[in-house]
Amino acid sequence: MLAFLIRRLFEAALVMIVVAIVAFTLFRFVGDPVSQMVSQDATIAQREALKAELGLNDPLIVQCAHFIWKSLHFDFGISYKFREPVVNLLGQRMPATLELAAIASLFAIGIGIPLGVYTGINRDSLLTRVIMAGSLIGVSLPTFLIGILLIYLFAVTLHWLPSYGRGETTSFFGLWQTGLLTSGGLRALVLPAVTLGLFQLTLVMRLVRSEMMEVLRTDYIRFGRARGLTNRAIYFAHALKNTLVPVITVIGVEIGTLIAFSIITETVFQWPGMGLLFIQSVQFADIPIMAAYLLLSAVIFVTLNLVVDILYMLIDPRIRVAVRA
Amino acid sequence: MSDPILSVKDLRVEFATRSGPLRAIDGVSFDLNKGEVLGFVGESGAGKSLTGTAVIGLIDPPGKITGGEIRLEGRRIDHLSIEELRRIRGREIGMIFQDPLTSLDPLMRIGDQLIETIITHVAVSRTEARARAVKLLEDVGIPAAAERVMSYPHEFSGGMRQRVVIALALAAEPKVIIADEPTTALDVSVQAQIIALLKKLTSERGMAVMLITHDMGVIAQIANRVAVMYSGRIVEIGPVADVVRQPAHPYSMGLMGSIPSLHAEHARLKQIPGSMPRLTALPAGCAFSPRCERADARCKVERPALAATGMTTSACFHPVTSTVAEVAG
Numbered sequence A: 001m002l003a004f005l006i007r008r009l010f011e012a013a014l015v016m017i018v019v020a021i022v023a024f025t026l027f028r029f030v031g032d033p034v035s036q037m038v039s040q041d042a043t044i045a046q047r048e049a050l051k052a053e054l055g056l057n058d059p060l061i062v063q064c065a066h067f068i069w070k071s072l073h074f075d076f077g078i079s080y081k082f083r084e085p086v087v088n089l090l091g092q093r094m095p096a097t098l099e100l101a102a103i104a105s106l107f108a109i110g111i112g113i114p115l116g117v118y119t120g121i122n123r124d125s126l127l128t129r130v131i132m133a134g135s136l137i138g139v140s141l142p143t144f145l146i147g148i149l150l151i152y153l154f155a156v157t158l159h160w161l162p163s164y165g166r167g168e169t170t171s172f173f174g175l176w177q178t179g180l181l182t183s184g185g186l187r188a189l190v191l192p193a194v195t196l197g198l199f200q201l202t203l204v205m206r207l208v209r210s211e212m213m214e215v216l217r218t219d220y221i222r223f224g225r226a227r228g229l230t231n232r233a234i235y236f237a238h239a240l241k242n243t244l245v246p247v248i249t250v251i252g253v254e255i256g257t258l259i260a261f262s263i264i265t266e267t268v269f270q271w272p273g274m275g276l277l278f279i280q281s282v283q284f285a286d287i288p289i290m291a292a293y294l295l296l297s298a299v300i301f302v303t304l305n306l307v308v309d310i311l312y313m314l315i316d317p318r319i320r321v322a323v324r325a
Numbered sequence B: 001m002s003d004p005i006l007s008v009k010d011l012r013v014e015f016a017t018r019s020g021p022l023r024a025i026d027g028v029s030f031d032l033n034k035g036e037v038l039g040f041v042g043e044s045g046a047g048k049s050l051t052g053t054a055v056i057g058l059i060d061p062p063g064k065i066t067g068g069e070i071r072l073e074g075r076r077i078d079h080l081s082i083e084e085l086r087r088i089r090g091r092e093i094g095m096i097f098q099d100p101l102t103s104l105d106p107l108m109r110i111g112d113q114l115i116e117t118i119i120t121h122v123a124v125s126r127t128e129a130r131a132r133a134v135k136l137l138e139d140v141g142i143p144a145a146a147e148r149v150m151s152y153p154h155e156f157s158g159g160m161r162q163r164v165v166i167a168l169a170l171a172a173e174p175k176v177i178i179a180d181e182p183t184t185a186l187d188v189s190v191q192a193q194i195i196a197l198l199k200k201l202t203s204e205r206g207m208a209v210m211l212i213t214h215d216m217g218v219i220a221q222i223a224n225r226v227a228v229m230y231s232g233r234i235v236e237i238g239p240v241a242d243v244v245r246q247p248a249h250p251y252s253m254g255l256m257g258s259i260p261s262l263h264a265e266h267a268r269l270k271q272i273p274g275s276m277p278r279l280t281a282l283p284a285g286c287a288f289s290p291r292c293e294r295a296d297a298r299c300k301v302e303r304p305a306l307a308a309t310g311m312t313t314s315a316c317f318h319p320v321t322s323t324v325a326e327v328a329g
Helices: A001-031 A033-037 A044-053 A058-070 A086-121 A125-140 A143-158 A185-218 A217-224 A231-260 A263-268 A275-285 A287-315 A317-324 B049-054 B084-088 B112-121 B126-139 B159-172 B188-205 B217-220 B240-245 B250-257 B297-301 B324-328
Strands: A170-172 A174-179 B008-015 B022-032 B038-042 B063-073 B092-096 B176-180 B210-214 B225-230 B233-239 B305-308 B312-314
Touching: A001 A058, A001 A287, A033 A044, A033 B038, A058 A287, A086 A125, A086 A174, A086 A231, A086 A263, A086 A275, A086 A287, A086 B159, A125 A185, A143 A263, A185 A231, A185 A263, A217 A231, A217 B092, A217 B159, A231 A287, A231 B022, A231 B112, A287 A317, A287 B126, B008 B049, B022 B049, B022 B063, B038 B049, B038 B217, B049 B063, B049 B176, B049 B210, B092 B159, B092 B324, B112 B126, B112 B159, B126 B159, B159 B188, B188 B210, B188 B217, B210 B217, B217 B240, B225 B240, B225 B250, B233 B240, B233 B250, B240 B250, B240 B324, B250 B324
Parallel strands: B038 B210, B038 B225, B092 B176, B176 B210
Antiparallel strands: A170 A174, B008 B022, B008 B063, B225 B233, B233 B312, B305 B312
C-alpha cells in the first residue's frame, strides 16, 4: 500500500513537471505581454526596463527552471493586468469556484446515482422513459444555454433566485470567503450549481444505469435472489457496490472538470471564481495567471486520480491483492 | 409412502415472443420425496434448468409459468406474491448454480454473505449468525473455517468456492435443494468431492434434491430416481438403476448408449442422429420421432403420454424392451 502510494506520487510529480514545461512555453508563444502593459507612446527604454523587470531577457532554460522553482513555492509571478501576485488573485477566487464545484458535484452525484439505480432496476417503466428522455436534454443542451434559460425562468420571470454573483458571503479568518452560511449566499449558489452539475448528473445517471443493468444480470445477483435476499440487500449491498469502481472513476474525472472548467458557468453567472479570472486573463494575455491556472488544474486532476485509486482499493479486495503483489 | 415434499403437476412455461408464445416446458409432472435425490438429465435446451428455475420462482421475463401447479408440502407456491416467494427462497427451497466462480459477490467477505442470508431468514443475532456461518463452512468441509469466514471469494479455489456456494444455499436450512449443474464447471477430481459432499449433506439433513445435470455419471452416483427430459417434456422417469440398465424410451436408450464404458469392447460410441428440434419447430406428435428409428405414422401425429412401461414410466408408443447391454452388444 505504501509502496503503491509512493509510486503514484512519483508518477504525479512527473506529470506535474511536464505540465509545468507546457505552462512555461505559454510565456514564449502567447503574445507579447510588454506591448499589452505599456501605453502606445511608451519609449523603447521604458519597454526594455519593463522587460528586464519581468525577467524576459534571461536564457530560456534559466527562465524555465526559474518558473518551476518559483511555482514550487507558490510564486507564480505578478499578474500583468492586476499588478498583483497571481497566488493572491487565485487565492481570493478559489473559494468561490470550489464551493460552486462542491455543490454542483453533490447535486450531480446525489441525484444522478439514485436516478441511475432506479432506471437501472425498472428499466422499462414509464418513469424511466421520462427520465431517460429528460437526460438526453441534459447531455445535449450546451451549458451556457441552460444557464441563460434558468436565469430567464427563475431570476427574471419568477424572481425567486438571484441571476448573478455570489450574494452575501462571510469570511473565515480573512482567508476563505464562504457563501454557504448565509441564505443569500446559498440562494445565489442554486442556479450556477444546477447549471454546472446538470451535464455531470446525466452522465453519472446514465453510467450507473448501464452498470446496474450489467450487474443485475450476473450470477451472484441471481444466487442472491435464490437465497431469498431482500430487494434492498440485492440492489444496494450487492449490485450498487459492484458498479462503484467504474462509477467512481468517472466521478473523479468529472469533479476535476467541474473545478477546472467551470469557465462557462462562471461567465454566464458572473461568478467571481477562478474560471472568470481565467477568461479575463485570456482576453488580456495575462500569461502568469494562465500558466498558474494550468498548473492548478493539473494538480486537481492528479490529486483526484490518486484519491480514486485509493478508493478502488477500499472497494475492491481484488485490487488490493493486485497492488500487494 | 408419505406425501411428497415437492409436487409439480402439468407445469407449463412459455416465453412471449413477437411470433407468439414459445412453450419451453410442456406438461412436466413429478413428485420429490423427503430425502430423495431426483436427477434431471437431457441435452442443453431440454428444459431441465428451466424446470428448476420455475420451481424456485426465478424465471426472468419474458418467460412465465402459464399452467400447472407447484406444491411445497401441499401448499401451492406458483401463485404467491413476490414477497411471499422471496421468503420461501433460501428458507424452504435453496438453489446451487453451475459456476462457483461467478456465484459469489466478489466484493463481500464470504462470512458476511452467509450472515446476511441467515439473518434474512432466521431471527438470530449477528453473533449467533456468525457462529452458524462458521459451522456451515465446517459442514461443507472448508478447513480453518473460523479464519476463512473473513476471506473474500477470490481467495478460494473453484472447488472451495462451490463448497461456499453450497454452504450459502444451506444457510437457512431449506428442505429442498435445486442443484443446477453443480459440478459441471469443476475439475473431475473436484467433482467427485462435491458429489460426495452433496450426498453426505442430503442424507444427514434429510433434504430433497433436484439434481439437474447432463452428466449421467453424476446421476448414477447420487440420485435415487432420474427424469429424462426432451424438448420441454419428461420422456421417462424411474429409479436410476432401471433407467440406466433398461430404459424404455428410445431417447433414454440413446443417452445411455452414448455413455463411455470401460468394459465395452466396441470402439465407437453410439450416437443419436440429428439434434433436438427448436422450440419454434416442434413436430406435431412425439418430439423425438424425427430422430427415432422406432417411430411410425402414429408417432408423427399423436403425442404419447407418460405411462408405466416395463421397469420405468415413459412416454413412448413403442418402448424398448431390451437392456442397454443387449442393445450395445
